[in-house]
Amino acid sequence: MNSNDASFLVLFLAPVREYLADDKVSEILINGPNQIYIERGGKLELTSAAFASEAQLKAAAVNIAKSVDRQLDDMHPDLDARLPDGSRVHATIPPISRCGTIISIRKFKKDMLTLAKLEGFGSVPHDGVLLLNAIVKLRKNTIVSGGTSSGKTSVLNALSGLIPEKDRILVLEDASELQLQQQHCVYFETRKPDKHGEGEFTIRDLVIASLRLRPDRLVIGEIRGGEALDLLQAMNTGHSGSMSTIHANTPIDALSRMETCAIMSGVEMPLSAIRMQVASAINCVVHTMRLPDGSRKIVRISEVMPLENSEYRMRDLMYWKTDSLAPDGTLTGHFALGEKPSFFADAGIMGIELPDYGG
Ligand SMILES: Nc1ncnc2c1ncn2[C@@H]1O[C@H](COP(=O)(O)OP(=O)(O)OP(=O)(O)O)[C@@H](O)[C@H]1O
Ligand SMILES: [Mg+2]
Structure with missing residues (x-):
């Protein structure tokens, strides 16, 4: 996998593809399948994006964990990972999280602020x-x-x-x-x-x-x-x-x-x-x-x-x-x-x- 290639992330997280691609979006906060916020221009916005089901969202989180050679399951319900493109992903699965799988993505900024x-x-x-x-x-x-x-x-x-x-x-x-x-x-x-x-x-x-x-x-x-x-x-x-x-x-x-x-x-x-x-x-x-x-x-x-x-x-x-x-x-x-x-x-x-x- 190319170190700058986040395509697998797009694959797993298709419902939020648009926000992954938008450089103005700095964070994506997924609170269960039906509630997705983004941060744009320093402000949080609720989006209309949604995953088809909790199972699909959980599968995405588990696949992200696998892609960085880590586990996300009953015994390891929490993942803190850096993806090859530099983005930071934090995921928590039920029953630790109570409203479905939670994923937060801090997108990698190509140009750090001076x-x-x-x-x-x-x-x-x-x-x-x-x-x-x-x-x-x-x-x-x-x-x-x-x-x-x-x-x-x-x-x-x-x-x-x-x-x-x-x-x-x-x-x-x-x-x-x-x-x-x-x-x-x-x-x-x-x-x-x-x-x-x-x-x-x-x-x-x-x-x-x-x-x-x-x-x-x-x-x-x-x-x-x-x-x-x-x-x-x-x-x-x-x-x-x-x-x-x-x-x-x-x-x-x-x-x-x-x-x-x-x-x-x-x-x-x-x-x-x-x-x-x-x-x-x-x-x-x-x-x-x-x-x-x-x-x-x-x-x-x-x-x-x-x-x-x-x-x-x-x-x-x-x-x-x-x-x-x-x-x-x-x-x-x-x-x-x-x-x-x-x-x-x-x-x-x-x-x-x-x-x-x-x-
Ligand atoms: N002065 C600024 N103006 C606009 N955007 C900024 C500014 N400072 C930081 N940001 C953006 O805000 C987001 C959070 O910044 P940063 O990671 O530096 O915060 P942090 O306090 O270190 O966060 P954490 O608590 O997660 O460690 C990043 O997307 C960053 O690019
Ligand atoms: Mg920090």
């Missing part, structure tokens, strides 16, 4: 681009946070584009999505256990293994568990300028989530010590959000300050403020600069341009 494109969409202002450039060039460890499908991976990919060519970059992911522009990138992907439950290679295994491969910077797709502790340690010990994403509702929440994930490593460590590691390892949090009008934006760029009374403190360098939201969903608002970054002087010394913070 910062210039994000600026063009109004997802980040020019001042924000200057800030992000300084953050990456000054090797600040950065976490991109946000809710589901808020644009975290896209922003991580765009940020990675600012890493200088001289750095050796190791890219570690659960399911490969990132496409860096630099030549000196080495890509790794986790492996699920086989049908005997063996051979699993987790993101944590990858972080540990990668540190022996002389990375200048680590770019990790997403932090979900105990690998957080290994990443924090790497960030604190010579791999500055590393970056990742985490699912969180606010920048402060991103730090708390890192803490919770670090605890999941099972390494016995007092909470105060973990908190100190988080506060010293992570320098900046870039927060993404999908707004009610369907647009995705970088709504906050924050700097992590030293702990105060064992509590996290952050300084907002730039933020989005919504001014009004009309009943028809039209949204108005503006980006504003917050406080001056602590690295303002360092950027000046290095000749890196920053927004005009006055004074």
Whole structure:
């Protein structure tokens, strides 16, 4: 099978063929045979498409699983897979899902978004681009946070584009999505256990293994568990300028989530010590959000300050403020600069341009 050929997907999923072919559709969400949503232009739409029966839909899901050499049956009712064309498919079958077979497809974007494109969409202002450039060039460890499908991976990919060519970059992911522009990138992907439950290679295994491969910077797709502790340690010990994403509702929440994930490593460590590691390892949090009008934006760029009374403190360098939201969903608002970054002087010394913070 040609690696760019998704024709088998079209074959199994004939009822949604039109949406698979439409580049404006980014996601297809199948909730049982008779309810199919798509995401187009950042908004969810209910379609009139339907599968002939639950049996046909389930057969499609099972065939997708087979095509990537995985199982989807009573004992394995859940599939998370990346197809040869790069699309991500998640499927769940009854009785785990209660309204028939569920399939969600995140279509592979041939062109990942760049910062210039994000600026063009109004997802980040020019001042924000200057800030992000300084953050990456000054090797600040950065976490991109946000809710589901808020644009975290896209922003991580765009940020990675600012890493200088001289750095050796190791890219570690659960399911490969990132496409860096630099030549000196080495890509790794986790492996699920086989049908005997063996051979699993987790993101944590990858972080540990990668540190022996002389990375200048680590770019990790997403932090979900105990690998957080290994990443924090790497960030604190010579791999500055590393970056990742985490699912969180606010920048402060991103730090708390890192803490919770670090605890999941099972390494016995007092909470105060973990908190100190988080506060010293992570320098900046870039927060993404999908707004009610369907647009995705970088709504906050924050700097992590030293702990105060064992509590996290952050300084907002730039933020989005919504001014009004009309009943028809039209949204108005503006980006504003917050406080001056602590690295303002360092950027000046290095000749890196920053927004005009006055004074
Ligand atoms: N600023 C943007 N403007 C328009 N579309 C965007 C923007 N950012 C991301 N997208 C699109 O939104 C979808 C989700 O983006 P992305 O995968 O980056 O989100 P995510 O937060 O990483 O999602 P997940 O929670 O599933 O990991 C993709 O189709 C992507 O191309
Ligand atoms: Mg993502």
